[in-house]
Amino acid sequence: MNMMKITWAKILLCGFLLLLLPFSTVEAQPAAADSSCMVLIDPAHGGSDTGVKVSKKGVEKDITLAVALALKKQLEESDRKITVCLTRTEDAAVSIDERIRMAEQLKPRALISLHVNGGFGAGASGYEISFPGQQNITKESAEQHMNRSIRLGQRLQKSLEEVFPRKGRGIREAPVPLLSVLHAPSVCVELAFLTNEADRDKIISAKTQKDVVQALAKGIREYLK
Ligand SMILES: [Zn+2]
Structure with a gap:
């Protein structure tokens, strides 16, 4: 009988909380850091x-x-502890401000x-990694993420080198709008x-895309260690 009472109390409480939900969303706390989204990938x-x-x-x-x-699939399947969020999952327009807001709320360990x-x-080819330089950061508190951004970039460069040998154009500072607020260690x-024929043929092929995904996943896993 007591069990029954507790169960009904729970149901009533849940119902009450659900009723409150529509009014509380405005004040909702940002999604919890780390546990809900460890890596934020921005297509x-x-x-x-x-x-x-x-x-x-x-x-x-x-x-x-x-x-x-x-x-996302590769990372989550290879390590159950890694959770990945995407700034978009379909062919839809998402503004830079919206993407920045996601990074701010999710506080991922890497973006x-x-x-x-x-x-x-047409001669320009290869992959390139950039991070926001000191002068491109708009928030002082973001400075703590600088070194980590560079370390993340180095890890990714090392693994991409295996897919595109000697095609790296280096890691450099660049004023990337999405990264300028630096809510997390971030690289672009x-x-x-696409304007280089050989590069284009490679990157549109399923085989190369698969290799790129594996390389990026490897670099991210090593960075997260
Ligand atoms: Zn672009």
């Missing part, structure tokens, strides 16, 4: 913002999304923004140049 662009587009298959927003979705490069002439990875 850049989306929706009407295609990013670099050179052919039907060579579209930046599609490549970044395909790699991000596979990377990796994925892009595919274009321009600088330009996977290849």
